[in-house]
Amino acid sequence: MFSETRKNDHLLLLLFAIVTLAGPILLAPLGAGYPDLLQRFCIFGIFAIGFNILFGLTGYLSFGHAAFLGVGSYSAVWMFKLLTMNVIPALILAVLIAGLFSLLIGYISLRRSGIYFSILTLAFAQMSFSLAYSVLTPITNGETGLQLSLKDPRILDATNTSGSLPSTNLFGLTMNSTAKVDFLGMTLQFNIGFYFCAIMLIIAFYISMRIFRSPFGLMLRAIKTNQTRLNYTGINTRPYTLAAFVISGMYAGLAGGLMACTDPLAGAERMQWTASGEVVLMTILGGAGTLLGPVLGAGFIKYFENIFSKINDNVLHNTFAFLPDGLEDFVVSILHVFVGKGWHLTLGVLFMMVVIFLPGGLIEGANRILSWLRTRGKAGDNTAESKETTTTKTAVNPAE
Amino acid sequence: MGILEVKNVNKSFSGLKALQNVNLSVEEGKIHAIIGPNGAGKSTLLNCFIGKLLPDSGTVTFDGQSLLGIPPHKINQTGVSRVFQTPEIFTDLSVIDNVMIPCFARRDGSFSLHAVKRVEDEAEVRDKAEQMLVDVNMADKRDMTASSLSRGDKRRLEMAMCLAQDPKLLLLDEPTAGMARADTNNTIELLADIQSKRHITMAVIEHDMHVVFSLAQKISVLAQGTVIVEDLPENIKGNPKVQEAYLGGAH
Ligand SMILES: Nc1ncnc2c1ncn2[C@@H]1O[C@H](COP(=O)(O)OP(=O)(O)OP(=O)(O)O)[C@@H](O)[C@H]1O
Ligand SMILES: [Mg+2]
Numbered sequence: 180m181f182s183e184t185r186k187n188d189h190l191l192l193l194l195f196a197i198v199t200l201a202g203p204i205l206l207a208p209l210g211a212g213y214p215d216l217l218q219r220f221c222i223f224g225i226f227a228i229g230f231n232i233l234f235g236l237t238g239y240l241s242f243g244h245a246a247f248l249g250v251g252s253y254s255a256v257w258m259f260k261l262l263t264m265n266v267i268p269a270l271i272l273a274v275l276i277a278g279l280f281s282l283l284i285g286y287i288s289l290r291r292s293g294i295y296f297s298i299l300t301l302a303f304a305q306m307s308f309s310l311a312y313s314v315l316t317p318i319t320n321g322e323t324g325l326q327l328s329l330k331d332p333r334i335l336d337a338t339n340t341s342g343s344l345p346s347t348n349l350f351g352l353t354m355n356s357t358a359k360v361d362f363l364g365m366t367l368q369f370n371i372g373f374y375f376c377a378i379m380l381i382i383a384f385y386i387s388m389r390i391f392r393s394p395f396g397l398m399l400r401a402i403k404t405n406q407t408r409l410n411y412t413g414i415n416t417r418p419y420t421l422a423a424f425v426i427s428g429m430y431a432g433l434a435g436g437l438m439a440c441t442d443p444l445a446g447a448e449r450m451q452w453t454a455s456g457e458v459v460l461m462t463i464l465g466g467a468g469t470l471l472g473p474v475l476g477a478g479f480i481k482y483f484e485n486i487f488s489k490i491n492d493n494v495l496h497n498t499f500a501f502l503p504d505g506l507e508d509f510v511v512s513i514l515h516v517f518v519g520k521g522w523h524l525t526l527g528v529l530f531m532m533v534v535i536f537l538p539g540g541l542i543e544g545a546n547r548i549l550s551w552l553r554t555r556g557k558a559g560d561n562t563a564e565s566k567e568t569t570t571t572k573t574a575v576n577p578a579e
Numbered sequence: 580m581g582i583l584e585v586k587n588v589n590k591s592f593s594g595l596k597a598l599q600n601v602n603l604s605v606e607e608g609k610i611h612a613i614i615g616p617n618g619a620g621k622s623t624l625l626n627c628f629i630g631k632l633l634p635d636s637g638t639v640t641f642d643g644q645s646l647l648g649i650p651p652h653k654i655n656q657t658g659v660s661r662v663f664q665t666p667e668i669f670t671d672l673s674v675i676d677n678v679m680i681p682c683f684a685r686r687d688g689s690f691s692l693h694a695v696k697r698v699e700d701e702a703e704v705r706d707k708a709e710q711m712l713v714d715v716n717m718a719d720k721r722d723m724t725a726s727s728l729s730r731g732d733k734r735r736l737e738m739a740m741c742l743a744q745d746p747k748l749l750l751l752d753e754p755t756a757g758m759a760r761a762d763t764n765n766t767i768e769l770l771a772d773i774q775s776k777r778h779i780t781m782a783v784i785e786h787d788m789h790v791v792f793s794l795a796q797k798i799s800v801l802a803q804g805t806v807i808v809e810d811l812p813e814n815i816k817g818n819p820k821v822q823e824a825y826l827g828g829a830h
Contacts, residue, residue, distance in 0.1 A: 389694060389695075389697075390694050392697040392698060392699070393693060393694040393695065393696065393697060393698065394679075394683050394687070394691075394693040394694075394696070394698055394701065395691070395692055395693050395694040396694070396698075397672075397676060397679065397680060397683070397698055398680065398683070400669075400671070400672060400676075401669050401672065401676075401680050403671070404669040404670055404671040404672060405667060405668065405669050405670065407667060408667040408668060408669060409669075409680070410650075410651040410652050410655075411629060411631075411651050411652075411655055411660075411661055411667070412652075412655060412660075412680060412681045412684050412740065412744070413652050413655035413656045413681070413684040413685070413688075413689055413744065414652055414680075414684050414689055414690070415650075415652045415689040415690050416652075418690040419690065422692060
């Protein structure tokens with residue numbers, strides 16, 4: 180499933196869809212089969228796929244994409260407050276507003292390239308964060324964050340008489356309703372919100388695949404490789420980079436909107452630079468410029484974040500109870516810094532290892548394992564095919 | 580009147596006078612060679628044609644229109660392509676993709692949101708790109724990554740990329756540097772063939788006199804930023820000024 184040759188696109192898409200939809204079953208043994216986490220996989224997967232269209236293809240490294248995520252969330256929540264709890268209008272507005280916002284920021288930031296571009300996007304995102312946090316309180320509800328309230332008009336919805344906050348829905352299907360099934364001793368949870376996010380992820384992946392394979396995508400790749408040559412080949416690179424920037428901003432808006440769909444609130448912290456940095460890590464960790472890499476990176480980071488940040492000293496003490504007391508305390512005090520709130524330290528170490536040993540990200544790792552298996556499995560008779568795969572791959576994944 | 584007219588062009592780099600009152604007239608459909616010792620200002624002159632450099636004074640007109648102050652992609656879209664002294668190609672992409680990009684630029688203009696069809700399904704463009712690779716003898720290297728090509732092949736690839744645009748004026752900055760003898764001869768044949776069949780006007784900078792005298796129909800000799808002679812090839816060899824320029828340049 181990792182060989183991204185252009186020929187087996189349909190197969191890749193099919194596998195991607197199956198794996199995504201079967202997520203609740205496949206990930207249950209890993210302890211990740213519950214809706215909240217599965218939704219996060221999809222949402223951050225979408226965020227990273229979009230980011231990769233800008234960074235992976237054109238090489239323009241934005242440090243401000245969380246701003247669009249935040250804008251998407253705010254727009255969606257406003258739609259829930261004013262119009263209806265149906266998620267569709269909310270998502271449409273989220274994508275549109277994030278698109279407009281990225282058009283503005285992109286138009287200005289793309290006047291520079293390289294590190295100056297990165298700094299400009301970072302500056303804009305921090306400005307957006309500050310605005311959301313304080314100045315624009317009437318729109319964003321500042322520190323508290325934007326939330327639903329019983330007094331909201333919701334002009335399209337029937338009057339709410341239940342006395343509790345309504346929940347988000349897709350034409351009546353409630354997002355947070357879950358069917359639980361016991362299967363081989365595990366509890367499988369099939370959640371509407373997850374399936375909605377999963378379908379969005381599959382669509383997002385499909386669009387990204389089409390962009391990757393199109394002449395437009397080829398131009399974006401050419402920008403990364405040699406912008407000068409492209410200019411002297413009659414191509415105006417600015418609208419291309421701007422289009423990529425806006426598309427990736429819209430993806431971020433969709434992700435932000437979906438966050439609000441699964442949990443209808445929006446806060447300024449979603450726009451903070453750490454959130455922008457996270458999507459950069461996801462993309463690079465998974466494999467920038469590859470189709471599957473960003474999704475893989477997003478899943479990887481969210482999964483391990485979930486595990487590591489839940490571990491506390493008690494868990495550590497229990498795990499290492501078999502060691503002599505002094506040693507146990509020593510080991511726990513060392514590991515303590517890597518878990519719980521210290522999860523970012525673990526992430527940092529992981530990230531450094533990947534960048535140093537697998538510069539192409541997890542996808543490169545997977546490809547290496549696959550080609551190793553292949554050469555071991557069918558030594559000799561298959562060299563032509565594997566050679567073809569590698570050459571196409573170097574053309575397809577400009578990951579270094 | 581030539582298709583490319585250069586009048587009194589001056590350019591200095593912080594005091595260094597790279598071009599002084601350069602005049603040049605390239606006739607339509609002809610191959611015009613620009614020769615001269617290292618540092619004479621040949622590449623600088625080409626830079627003034629493609630929007631890379633803005634001369635301090637003087638005029639450059641192509642097809643009756645001034646090229647000065649126009650962004651590179653617009654100049655290219657009017658029909659001016661250039662092969663650079665150090666190959667400018669898309670090193671991370673495959674050879675065929677390298678040639679398809681200029682084909683798309685030719686067909687779709689300087690910007691198009693063409694994201695519906697897959698690159699593979701653009702049969703017309705692909706066939707044209709493949710034909711260009713055949714023309715420069717590189718069909719067998721179609722799927723290689725461009726960075727892995729030899730220096731001579733990179734240059735031939737760049738030539739294929741420029742020719743794929745059907746330019747009206749092709750600027751070649753030392754097209755055979757770094758090529759083996761056989762490839763140099765192939766290149767001479769290719770350029771002569773293109774010129775006779777497609778009537779593309781060419782301005783060629785070249786150090787290799789074998790190439791110059793095989794192709795050029797007119798020669799300009801540039802030394803220390805000025806054109807010292809512009810004449811037919813048969814009159815250039817014996818010209819004492821030219822000999823002096825080359826000997827002087829060697830010091
Ligand atoms: N961008 C620049 N900034 C400063 N000086 C430059 C620049 N470009 C060229 N020069 C100088 O202008 C002079 C002419 O350079 P140019 O590259 O045009 O020579 P050339 O005739 O192409 O030589 P060669 O045969 O070695 O390619 C040289 O002295 C060079 O150092
Ligand atoms: Mg030169």
